[in-house]
Amino acid sequence: MSHRLATPPHIGRTHVIAQAHARSLELGLRASEVPDFNPLRRPALRELVDRNQSLYTHALPVMETLHAQIVDTQSMVLLTDSQGVILHSLGDSDFVEKANRVALCPGVSWAEADRGTNAIGTALVDGQPTVVHADEHFLHANRILTCSCAPIADPFGRTIGALDVSGDTRGFHKHTLALVRMSAQMIENHLFSNQFADAVRVHFHARAEFIGTLFEGLAAFAADGTFLSANRSALFQFGQPLAALEAQPFEALFGVAFAHVLQRITRAPGENVVLTLPSGVRVVARGEYSAQRYVGPAAEVADVATARMPASNAVRQAPRIGGEEPLATLQTLDTGDAQVAAILRRVAKVRGRDIPILILGKTGTGKEWLARAIHHDSPRRAAPFVALNCASLPDTLIEAELFGYEDGAFTGAKKRGSVGKIVQADGGTLFLDEIGDMPLAQQVRLMRVLQERTVVPLGGTRAIPVDLRIVCATHRNLRAMIDEGTFREDLYYRINGLVVTLPALxxxxxxxxLVTRMLEIQREGEGLPRRVSPQVLERFMQSRWPGNLRQLANVLRTASIMAEGADQIELDDLPEDFLHDCADAAVNGSASVTLAGGEDQKGAALDPQAPTPSRMEDWQATLIAQTLARLDGNVSAAARELGLARNTVYRYLRRGGTTH
Known part of the structure; x- marks a missing residue:
């Protein structure tokens, strides 16, 4: 069974259940049958789990997270194989006994052929998430249950199992199926990443904030650009089934040559680029190409395709803001701000010394850029720079990502474990972003690693020595978290050898x-603008920039594409939502002061005719007048762009060009 492109046209649940009941009757089942209490014997169940080891290993932490979300609801979480045989279950103790009465336990088949209409068996037959509640079950004995189940597909679209939540009918909740579907998709994404660990992976979504989340599209390509596979979200965004994508070149899928994207990935891993889908929709994308060689007794040499690039290339390169030249050093981060210059001077003093550094600052202020520059300017620059965002993974998966799995934990084309971020960073720098989001249990393990300079992978017994520098970052108040008991005090003093705080934009x-530097870096050749107009720079000066440097980079990246062929970015090229935010800030009194004519402290030419109103009403009137002039007096368009009611614009016109 292969990936569906998307949920098919709506079919009422009544019809779905009716079809399932018809199949149950055709199979010769009787509604009065008693449950089968003969599960697989323990050796046979162990063998079945071993045959489904990859599914089992990746599903287990997700099941634990899902169970924590529904704990004390008289329910349980179940994992089955592709035939509906239960491999594992986690449940509330007060419900397990009731579940055992209907043989809802490991080793028992819940396929439709054995149990009639039920969420597990019916979801596997239909290939779609399914709810079966109370009397909708075919067997009378199972009508004490309410069940929500979603199939799980492997990275090639084949159904390999199902994830189910079953509980007492009195605990039915319409949101349970959504939790199950999201959890199943999380398992699929982890299976996908593991299967294509050595491939070129493209993470993409129309909205930048969804990159790195459950909803991102994932597409995998061989080192020569051959399409390998895509996850459910990617298929939905492409608007095509998996089979239709297999024959298409990278350029047809993303509107740019594969070699160009691969070059960008290897030069600046983790940076966003804008690509175009076959539908014409622009998406924000982030490339990933690990090509890591695994270490340990079961180490295998990477194949020819992945060996073309040294393993370090994916993690050692210094950052850039979005183009071909990297922001590699502390010096290149110094763009004239006194606060930032003071921070860089302090950091430079510990260059070459393995003093842990803690970087504080709001989201998007450039914490990872600084961490990469620290690494690049250190004696460890030739070794890997490895980053892990502790806030981007569920609690149960951080441990696996950071400390790794034992060799042989996963099945697939190559049977091997994951060495984890700590071992990958051996000899180099480990950057732990948002360390304030690390669970307490993992804080304890990390503390032990920092003390002993060794790490033991999950399920392993052998301690692996590591030599690394640690740089951490967070936007949280760690001292307050210590007082609340959510962050370990001993770990805090281990990671804050030097503390620096980056200012908001x-x-x-x-x-x-910064604007000039970012545009220089983002330019990919002729055709893209080299500067912004004075009006754009003025608007930038007035913005609150809640997303800080990351928001600025994204705004410039989008505007550069919109202004392609022009010498400079104009107001019309800026993203509409950014213009609306600026207008809202101005109207609500949160915009900063307007610049006067002449030049700013960096010598950027500004509009000598730009007004310098002393009151917010004057600023609003000026903004409306400029917008109306630019839009040839179109009131509706001006109101849309400014985020104002049309009545406000008309009131301005009735009062002769003033709003007060």
């Missing part, structure tokens, strides 16, 4: 220089 004085 709106607090910096080097915005003009």
């Amino acid at each position: 709106r607090e910096r004085t080097d915005l003009a220089a």
Whole structure:
């Protein structure tokens, strides 16, 4: 069974259940049958689990997370194989006894052929998430249950199992199926990443904030650009089934040559690029190409395709803001702001010394850029720089990502474990972003690693020595978390050898220089603008920049594409939502002061005719007047762009060009 492109046209649940009941009758089942209490014997169940080891290993932590979300609801979480045989279950103790009465336990088949209409068997037959509640079950004995189940597909679209939540009918909740579907998709994404660990992976979504989340599209390609596979979200975004994608080249799927994207990935891993889907929709994408060689007794040499690139290339390169040249050093991060310059001077003093550094600052202020520059300017620059965002993974998966699995934990084309981020960073720098989101249990293990300089992978017994520098970052108040008991005090003092705090973008004085630097870096050849207009720079100066440097980079990246062929970015090229935010800030009194004519401290030419109103009403009137002039007096368009009611614009016109 292969991936469906998307949920098929709506079929009422009544019809789905009726079809399942018809199949149950055709199979010769009787509704009065008693449950089968002969599960697989323990050796046979162990053998079945071994045959489904990859599914089992990746599903287990997700099941634990799902169970934690529904605990004390008289229910249980179940994992089955592709035939509906239960491999594992986690349940509330007060419900397990009731479940055992209907043989809802490991080793028992819940296929439709054995149990009639039920969420597990019916979901596997239909290939779609399914709810079967109370009397909708075919067997009378199972009508004490309410069940929500979603099939699980392997990275090639074949159904390999199912994830189910079953409980007492009195605990039915309409949101349970959504939790199950999301959990099943999480398992699929982890299976996908493991299967294509050495492939070129493209993470993409129309909205940048969804990159790195459960909803991102994932597409995998061989080192020569051959399409390998895509996850459910990617198929939905492409608008094509898996079979239709297999014959298409990379350029047809993303609107750009594969070699160009691969070059960008290897030069600046983790940076976003804008690509175009066959539908014409622009998506934000992030490439990943690990090509890591595994270490340990079961180490295998990478195949020819992945051996073309040294393993370090994917993790050692210094960052860039979005183009071909990297922001490699502390010096290149100094763009004229006094606060940032002071931070860089402090960091430079510990260059070459393995003093842990803790970087504080709001989201998007450039914490990872600074961490990469610290690594690049250190004696460890030739070794890997490995980053892990502790906030981007469920609690149960951080441990596996950080400390790794034992060799042989996964099945597939090559049977091997994951060495984990700590071992990958051996000899280099480990960057733990959002360390304030690390669970307490993992804080204890990390503390032990920092003390003993060794790590033991999950399920392993052999301690692996590691030599690394640690740089951490967070936007949280760790001292307050210590008082609340959510962050370990001993770990805090281990990671804060030197503490620096990056300022928010709106607090910096080097915005003009940052814009110039980002545009230089983002340019991919002729055709893209080299600067912004004075009006755009003025609007930038007035913005609150809640997303800080990351938001600025994304705004410039989008605007550069919209202004392709022009010498500079104009107001019309800026993203509409950014313009709306600026207008809202101005109207609500949260915009900063308007710049006067002349030049700013960096020498960027500004509009000598730009007004300098002393009151917010004057600023609003000026903004409306400029927008109306640019849009040839179109009131509706001006109101849309400014985020104002049309009545406000008309009131301005009735009062002769003033809003007060």
